[in-house]
Amino acid sequence: MSETLKERFREKLHDLGFSEVRFAPVGEATPAAADRFRRWLAEGQHADMHWLAKNPERRLDPREVLATTASLVVVGTHYQESPFAGHQAIPVVGRYARYTDYHETIGKALRQACQWFEEKMSLPPRSLRAYTDTGPILERGWAARAGLGFQGKNGMLISRQHGNWLILGVFLLPYPFSPDPLPDPRVEPGEDPPLAEYCGTCTRCLTACPTGAITEPGLVDARLCLSYQTIENRGSIPLELRRPMGYRLFGCDDCLEVCPWNKFAQKGHSRLLEARPLITSLGLLGFLRLDRQTYVEIFRKSPLKRAKLEGLWRNAAVVAGNFLRNEPHHPDVPGIKKALQELSHSPNEMVAEHAQWALHQER
Numbered sequence: 001m002s003e004t005l006k007e008r009f010r011e012k013l014h015d016l017g018f019s020e021v022r023f024a025p026v027g028e029a030t031p032a033a034a035d036r037f038r039r040w041l042a043e044g045q046h047a048d049m050h051w052l053a054k055n056p057e058r059r060l061d062p063r064e065v066l067a068t069t070a071s072l073v074v075v076g077t078h079y080q081e082s083p084f085a086g087h088q089a090i091p092v093v094g095r096y097a098r099y100t101d102y103h104e105t106i107g108k109a110l111r112q113a114c115q116w117f118e119e120k121m122s123l124p125p126r127s128l129r130a131y132t133d134t135g136p137i138l139e140r141g142w143a144a145r146a147g148l149g150f151q152g153k154n155g156m157l158i159s160r161q162h163g164n165w166l167i168l169g170v171f172l173l174p175y176p177f178s179p180d181p182l183p184d185p186r187v188e189p190g191e192d193p194p195l196a197e198y199c200g201t202c203t204r205c206l207t208a209c210p211t212g213a214i215t216e217p218g219l220v221d222a223r224l225c226l227s228y229q230t231i232e233n234r235g236s237i238p239l240e241l242r243r244p245m246g247y248r249l250f251g252c253d254d255c256l257e258v259c260p261w262n263k264f265a266q267k268g269h270s271r272l273l274e275a276r277p278l279i280t281s282l283g284l285l286g287f288l289r290l291d292r293q294t295y296v297e298i299f300r301k302s303p304l305k306r307a308k309l310e311g312l313w314r315n316a317a318v319v320a321g322n323f324l325r326n327e328p329h330h331p332d333v334p335g336i337k338k339a340l341q342e343l344s345h346s347p348n349e350m351v352a353e354h355a356q357w358a359l360h361q362e363r
């Protein structure tokens with residue numbers, strides 16, 4: 001397939017705002033990677049994310065998703081910048097969630113790119129597929145195979161240019177474009193860089209994880225992961241994880257923040273991402289007192305909407321409990337207790353129970 005088309009597509013993707021663009025040949029996961037993924041599911045490490053266990057074989061070979069797939073393009077969008085970190089330490093919101101939902105912004109750019117390609121090649125609509133977190137594709141595995149980086153002990157795809165601050169996306173293409181050369185000359189196109197090899201003896205992420213969720217290098221048990229608990233879990237947060245949750249309201253970046261590869265990361269963030277200062281300026285009291293109308297207005301197209309209002313109240317209550325325990329003399333304490341008392345009468349049993357737990361944390 002024409003190198004000119006490949007390079008024009010790459011240029012188009014960079015023009016749309018993607019920071020990294022890399023082509024990979026289609027294929028299957030290696031038996032070792034496939035076995036790890038199957039074991040992760042068999043042990044229930046995916047928690048309540050049952051959609052991950054639905055037809056797992058599809059995730060191991062993109063041709064099971066789109067039979068005509070002949071090559072892939074993996075894109076990365078960088079977000080090294082940590083907007084509003086200084087004036088908003090409590091509650092903590094994961095870096096990626098301080099921007100407009102990337103499913104919206106990156107998703108739109110992916111659709112524009114598909115349309116561009118289909119029009120150029122006079123293909124019918126939906127001849128390509130593109131996903132960012134939205135499809136049955138093991139995006140980190142494909143990013144590693146495309147040479148975008150390697151999977152570290154924290155499970156993250158780590159790039160030499162952007163550290164682990166990259167949001168990933170994947171295109172399934174109906175043409176066999178030639179693969180890009182890989183950064184490590186020992187690895188041939190179609191092979192995977194060895195898991196965690198470039199971590200060397202470093203174990204910083206394993207030590208930094210507050211719950212021991214990284215059960216083996218590169219594998220995270222979602223049941224213990226605070227990212228899962230604060231974003232995906234729709235039920236009660238297990239009691240033993242509430243104190244380790246600290247001040248995390250939505251998402252967790254601890255195993256990302258400590259990675260030494262981040263010192264090479266390109267500063268700033270891609271123009272595909274839009275910072276949302278209002279969200280983190282709410283503060284703990286703002287989250288505890290959030291009403292439905294404000295929630296609808298402020299959280300439009302924000303990743304935090306995934307937790308739903310009840311989930312944000314639940315998480316804010318846990319943060320508040322930890323705050324009362326750590327900072328009993330802080331001037332905000334009376335306001336926080338009042339807001340918790342109100343939440344403890346919520347008709348939603350889960351919210352009420354978390355607020356009651358929080359009120360009992362004061363020493």
Ligand code: B12
Binds near residue numbers: 061142168218221231
């Ligand atoms: C489910 C999910 C979660 C779950 C489970 C996390 C986990 N460790 O798997 C929870 C909710 C906990 C979560 C948390 C986070 N997530 Co998440 N999550 C996903 C999702 C939807 C699926 C991941 C999955 O299938 N996991 C199962 C495990 C076993 O697979 P894996 O981690 O991909 O690794 C296996 C494969 O890569 C395979 N493999 C290895 N080589 C090869 C080669 C080939 C060719 C193939 C096919 C496979 C393969 O072997 C690996 C080990 O078994 C992906 C999007 C996607 N569709 O991939 C985003 C994704 C992984 N998440 C992402 C992010 C940003 C996060 C958080 C940082 C968010 C936050 N701030 O709170 C945390 C980080 C936690 C961590 N250290 O992993 C990004 C990661 C970007 C990056 N640079 O790595 C992704 C890729 C979304 C995106 N589009 O950018 N997440």
Ligand code: SF4
Binds near residue numbers: 209212214225226253
């Ligand atoms: S995201 Fe947080 S809880 Fe999850 S593995 Fe990383 S450090 Fe541990």
Ligand code: SF4
Binds near residue numbers: 203
């Ligand atoms: S912190 Fe160290 S061990 Fe963890 S992913 Fe980064 S380099 Fe690897």
